[in-house]
């Protein structure tokens with residue numbers, strides 16, 4: 039067993055070595071890193087930068103981007119929020135596309151579209167994203183035209199600006215609530231008086247309501263100019279052709295005369311320690327945040343800089359591991375914590391530590407975080423910690439290198455955006471892999487320890503923030519908060535002990551079983567194996583990725599088999615098993631044993647089924663099978679970790695209902711299902727009193743100690759010949775004791791008739807409308823598609839009318855589906871966040887659109903848009919391992935022939951406007967729905 043994984047690893051190394059022979063020589067420390075050879079970076083005479091790369095994944099697609107180095111930080115006082123408003127206007131009419139034409143055109147070529155869906159605005163940049171098909175020259179040409187319009191042709195008509203105000207104000211309303219209120223206090227301190235605190239991208243309501251059209255046109259004129267722009271073209275295109283198109287569309291852009299200087303805001307240095315306490319009773323959690331000084335640190339494009347980055351990542355990983363382990367105590371100091379060095383905004387970095395607080399409050403959290411920092415600063419890390427962190431890092435590089443020709447265009451583009459905006463080097467994976475292999479082994483413990491010492495300042499100029507509902511005890515003052523930090527610093531810390539771990543899970547593999555039957559399915563490219571214990575395995579080798587194997591297994595059963603007294607034991611059984619580990623390893627120990635392996639696996643007890651899932655790199659499949667084997671057959675019992683989990687869950691539940699939205703969604707569920715105990719609602723602390731360690735273990739073992747009736751699927755870069763003996767060893771040897779493998783219908787049914795409720799919670803003038811239609815359905819794959827078509831054409835109309843025409847909503851819409859289990863049923867729901875004053879209008883307008891669909895059916899063009907986007911995503915999904923494993927499993931659960939996966943395009947083509955109209959009549963019954971509306975509380 040060890041031998042075979044050794045062989046695989048060696049083969050990978052040899053392969054890597056032979057390819058590396060062709061890589062460029064390693065740079066000297068001071069050398070600037072080269073630009074990846076597969077991307078062409080150029081600059082037009084007007085200063086516009088472009089990035090062009092041919093890439094075949096996904097096929098016949100092109101990722102276009104317009105990146106503008108302009109965001110909210112550049113706004114004048116009369117423009118607060120207009121960088122983002124400009125992004126909205128890019129979809130509201132331009133030189134070549136009238137208002138609404140652009141969105142409609144892109145939908146027609148299968149691009150789901152809308153402002154914010156395909157663009158974002160932040161402090162220092164605005165990014166427009168346009169994924170298009172390359173089937174026709176015309177679509178490509180038009181894609182460049184869209185980008186050109188965004189760069190220089192947005193119309194900004196007065197009346198279009200007027201009608202967009204309502205939508206942006208609704209977007210601002212959606213962001214209101216506890217965290218927004220707390221951030222208003224926090225940001226000025228966090229950015230230490232920098233301009234950043236005054237320029238949040240969403241802007242100010244009064245400016246958005248009243249700005250003069252001239253103000254937004256001025257923003258566009260000043261900042262949308264070629265010397266601040268980049269165009270990115272990555273995908274299925276001839277680079278020479280792409281370059282021609284870039285020149286033709288962007289060469290003519292001109293910079294304004296007397297261009298305003300593009301300056302970056304500075305963050306002033308903090309001069310003193312400061313403690314800040316912010317309370318808000320609607321905050322769902324209490325948080326502690328220690329921000330050490332923010333230091334200016336521009337990107338270092340050299341080889342030495344790359345090495346420094348690796349060192350930072352190594353100590354970050356080790357520190358995170360140590361802090362995670364602090365939560366694995368019976369009385370954890372916090373629910374969750376973290377610390378490390380990270381970017382604040384462009385050009386600034388800082389070390390910070392943060393914790394989600396439990397009922398112990400801020401003092402134990404401060405003690406733990408400060409002491410862990412001190413421990414790292416004074417004693418550094420141990421040799422074996424560094425060894426594991428390096429192994430993990432190298433394995434990650436190996437995987438990325440293996441997938442370098444299977445990388446999505448969008449991932450390349452993301453790298454180029456960082457390069458353009460921040461100067462992050464982009465030497466390409468071939469080079470990066472060579473650098474990591476050359477550098478990582480030589481990084482010494484002394485070097486890492488010195489770096490962490492330099493990163494964690496021991497004393498002054500910290501900003502310490504405590505924020506949340508803070509309802510358990512009188513909140514401290516800022517001064518008391520700082521005193522607690524000082525106190526923590528005065529405590530003595532000791533070094534961590536170095537501990538060695540086994541390097542593999544099992545000393546000895548089980549005596550193998552056999553494969554007793556094998557059946558090939560040519561159409562699907564799958565092979566079904568029957569193992570000697572009756573367990574089935576379906577293999578689907580693919581070339582979608584080079585180093586990715588996904589695994590999943592399923593059978594009926596799940597929580598449904600346990601009585602009402604066991605609801606909470608069953609609900610948390612698999613989560614607790616994951617918390618306690620396997621064999622004699624805690625989860626933290628398991629991580630260490632598996633360091634350097636790319637592998638994960640776990641079991642989940644769902645409502646109606648038992649599931650096992652996992653993933654691994656190609657070289658780590660045997661480890662994956664071992665992990666599954668031990669997790670199923672030898673779950674670990676650990677009272678301390680059990681108590682720790684329960685304590686953390688209780689703490690998390692304590693404030694969970696503070697958010698008005700939590701009570702709202704609970705009311706929706708309890709109204710729909712009449713408070714049925716099986717319907718999960720937001721957890722309450724007392725729920726966890728009902729969870730018992732012995733029973734939880736018993737339930738887990740009852741379901742997972744037997745693999746009877748399980749079908750395992752493996753999809754990805756698997757070599758069937760190599761995998762088979764491993765399956766015989768690890769899966770054919772799983773016990774198959776006799777257990778029930780059918781689910782039980784626990785009788786959860788929605789109410790009948792029209793039921794309306796109101797929830798009054800929250801201080802902000804915000805409402806939310808939830809309307810759910812439910813009932814029995816005739817289930818089939820065709821019916822699933824009709825429902826999906828109905829939901830999607832309705833969403834097109836809701837956006838067009840409620841948002842674009844009436845300005846009543848920013849987001850929201852319909853969602854729904856037809857299900858088979860535990861009985862054939864449907865559910866379709868409207869979720870429409872809006873202003874409290876508009877609730878009745880929103881409901882009336884949504885119902886009117888539904889009635890139109892019932893009376894006239896959808897416009898043929900709308901249905902065509904929906905189908906086009908289905909095809910686009912389906913063809914793409916056919917090249918994804920995750921899609922296949924999900925579909926194979928869904929076919930099993932729903933009783934479909936797996937070949938029906940291949941019939942999707944035919945089923946999609948068969949959906950007619952009349953089908954959608956009939957579905958609208960069937961599923962929207964105005965005598966049978968549940969309506970819950972959230973209003974702000976009185977006073």
Ligand SMILES: [Zn+2]
Nearest residue numbers: 122126154209
């Ligand atoms: Zn927006």
